[in-house]
Amino acid sequence: MIKKGVSLRGIEVFEALADTGSVAATARRTGLSQPSVSQQMRNLEDALGSELVDHGKRPMQLTSAGAGFLVHARSALSALRSGQSDLSAMDLSHLAVLDIGIIDDFDNDLAPSLATVLANKMADSCLRLRTAPSLEILAAVQKRDVHLGVTATDGEPQADLAAYPLAREPLILVVPRGSGATVEQDLPFLAYGQDQLIARLTNAHFAAVGRQMASRFEIGAPLALMSLVARGVGWTVTTPFGYMRAERMHEGLEARPLPFVGQEREITVLADPEWDQRIPAEIASMLRRLIDHQIITPAVDRLPWLNGKLRLL
Numbered sequence: 001m002i003k004k005g006v007s008l009r010g011i012e013v014f015e016a017l018a019d020t021g022s023v024a025a026t027a028r029r030t031g032l033s034q035p036s037v038s039q040q041m042r043n044l045e046d047a048l049g050s051e052l053v054d055h056g057k058r059p060m061q062l063t064s065a066g067a068g069f070l071v072h073a074r075s076a077l078s079a080l081r082s083g084q085s086d087l088s089a090m091d092l093s094h095l096a097v098l099d100i101g102i103i104d105d106f107d108n109d110l111a112p113s114l115a116t117v118l119a120n121k122m123a124d125s126c127l128r129l130r131t132a133p134s135l136e137i138l139a140a141v142q143k144r145d146v147h148l149g150v151t152a153t154d155g156e157p158q159a160d161l162a163a164y165p166l167a168r169e170p171l172i173l174v175v176p177r178g179s180g181a182t183v184e185q186d187l188p189f190l191a192y193g194q195d196q197l198i199a200r201l202t203n204a205h206f207a208a209v210g211r212q213m214a215s216r217f218e219i220g221a222p223l224a225l226m227s228l229v230a231r232g233v234g235w236t237v238t239t240p241f242g243y244m245r246a247e248r249m250h251e252g253l254e255a256r257p258l259p260f261v262g263q264e265r266e267i268t269v270l271a272d273p274e275w276d277q278r279i280p281a282e283i284a285s286m287l288r289r290l291i292d293h294q295i296i297t298p299a300v301d302r303l304p305w306l307n308g309k310l311r312l313l
Contacts, residue, residue, distance in 0.1 A: 006044060006047045006048065007040075007043070007044075009040060010040045010041070010043055010044035010047075011044070011073045011076065011077060012030060012077065013026060013030055013032070013037055013040040013041060013044070014040075014041065014044055014052060014053075014066075014069075014070070014073060015070070015073055015074060015077060016029045016030055017037070017041065017053060017060065018053075018062055018066070018070050019298065019301065020059070020301050021058075021059025021060045021061065022059055022060065023037050023038060023060075025301045028300070028301065028304075029297050029301055041053065048065075048069070050063075050065040050066075050069075051063050051065065051066070052065060052066035052069055053066055095122060095125045095279075096125055096126065097125065097126045097127075097128065098118065098122065098125065098126070098127050098128070098147055098279075099128045099145070099146040099147045099148075100114075100118075100127075100128070100129045100130075100146060100147065100148055100149070100150070100283075101129075101130055101131075101132060101136075101137040101140045101141065101145075101146040101148075101149040101150070101151070102114070102129060102130070102131050102137065102149070102150040102151075103131070103132075103133070103134050103137060103150055103151050103152055103267070104131040104132055104133060104222070105152075105222075105239075105241040105242055105245050106131065106150065106241075106245075107131040107245075108245055108247075109294050110287070110290050110291065110294055110295065111129065111131055113290050113294065114129070114283075114286070114287065114290065115127065115129050117286060118283075128146075130146075133195075133196050133197070134151045134152040134153070134196070134197040134198075135195065135196065135197055137149040137150070137151035138151050138153070138158075138270065141161060141270045141271070141272070142158075142160065142161070144272060147271065147272065147275060147279075148269055148270065148271040148272075148275075148279075148280045148283065149269070149270045149271075150166070150267070150268075150269055150287065151267070151268060151270060152197050152198075152265045152266065152267055152268075153197070153265070153266050153267075153268055154197065154200070154201060154263070154265070154266070155168075155264065155265075155266045158270060160273070161270045161271065161272070161273065162270070162271045162272070162273040162275075162277055162280065163268050163269070163270055164268060164269040164270075164271075164280055164281060164284035165266060165267075165268050165313035166267045166268060166269060166284060166287055166288055166291060166312065166313060167266070167267045167288070167291050167296065167310070167311065167312050167313055168264055168265070168266050168267070168310075168311055168313055169239045169240050169241055169264065169265050169267070169309075169310050170239070170240070170257075170258070170263075170264050170265075170306075170309045170310070171201060171202065171205055171237050171238070171239060171258055171263050171264070171265070172237070172238060172239060172240060172243065172255050172256065172257060172258060172306075173235065173236075173237060173255070173256040173257065173258050173259075174226070174229055174235065174236050174237070174238050174243055174253055174254070174255050174256075175187075175229065175235040175253075175254050175256065176229055176230065176231075176232040176235070176252060176253070176254065177230075177251065177252050177253055177254045178254070179235070179254060183235050184235060187232075187233070187234045187235050188216050188217055188233075188234040188235075189213045189216075189217070189234060189235060189236065190217045190219055190225055190228055190229060190233065190234040190235065190236040191213070191217060191218045191219070191236070192218070192219065192220075192222065192225065192236075192238075193218055193219065193220035194218065195220075196220075197265070198237075198238065198239065198242070198265070201263040201265060202237045202263075204263050205237070205258070205260075205263045208260075208263075209259075209260045217233075217234060222238075222242055222245070222246075223245070223246060225238075226238075226242075226243075226245075226246035226249050226253065227246075227249060229249075229252075229253060230246075230249040230251075230252030230253050231252065232252075237258070239265050240255075240295075240299045240303070240306055240310045241267070241295060241299075243255050243299070244295055244298065244299050250302075255303055257305055266313070267291070269283060269284040269287065288312050291312065292312055296310055296311070296312065
């Protein structure tokens with residue numbers, strides 16, 4: 001039996017505090033006031049009879065007991081969230097095959113989460129999920145090679161497709177950690193492959209502000225590009241989703257707003273308009289929840305200046 005005083009809200013607050021190390025950031029993530037966050041933590045620690053967080057350090061750090069409890073807390077919350085999504089998902093058991101293309105920015109966490117939920121609803125069906133760059137996904141939907149695609153666009157409508165917007169994100173500057181204000185003069189610009197949508201948006205941004213950037217380096221693999229930035233080779237322009245995908249490299253990266261207002265990228269579910277629209281609509285609803293929890297909330301906690309700029313649609 002769970003001890004009296006151990007609540008779901010308290011465990012959610014503890015998970016957020018473990019991620020952020022800050023009562024203020026935890027309050028923003030959970031929608032609670034700072035006193036409520038502190039009270040939830042006191043209630044949880046009292047109920048467990050153990051101090052989970054060293055409250056005297058800034059940022060706050062987990063105690064050994066807290067680190068052990070976090071493993072179980074994340075597992076329990078993950079199961080509950082998956083169950084919540086599963087209950088809201090429509091029945092897909094009548095489909096023989098479901099082909100989905102999804103932007104490769106989501107291949108770390110979001111794509112597996114989506115696949116897990118859908119697999120539970122398609123016990124006797126075939127789920128085919130592939131990740132690829134945005135323009136490849138868009139072409140696959142247009143050719144009807146997939147039933148639906150989760151892809152990035154420049155926000156322009158796709159006349160021949162049904163669209164379910166998910167999120168909008170700005171272009172951002174990513175430089176080696178500790179770089180000075182003159183990093184753009186000190187280091188070369190590392191460009192995405194010109195066959196990618198992000199490269200087209202970046203070029204449009206530079207053109208709008210009257211700048212020309214030499215393309216000495218053009219990197220087709222996004223994570224390889226981020227690795228080069230983290231190693232101090234150069235700087236780049238990307239998006240918050242691209243930056244968060246490179247989480248294991250964050251110690252060597254520093255994200256900044258672009259000096260001028262730049263282009264924005266829209267993430268959208270696209271589908272054949274002649275197909276049953278209940279399915280892409282429900283999948284879009286599910287993806288909004290996953291994007292908010294797995295990407296937007298952690299990104300805004302890490303980079304508060306993204307608040308209002310990185311948003312669900």
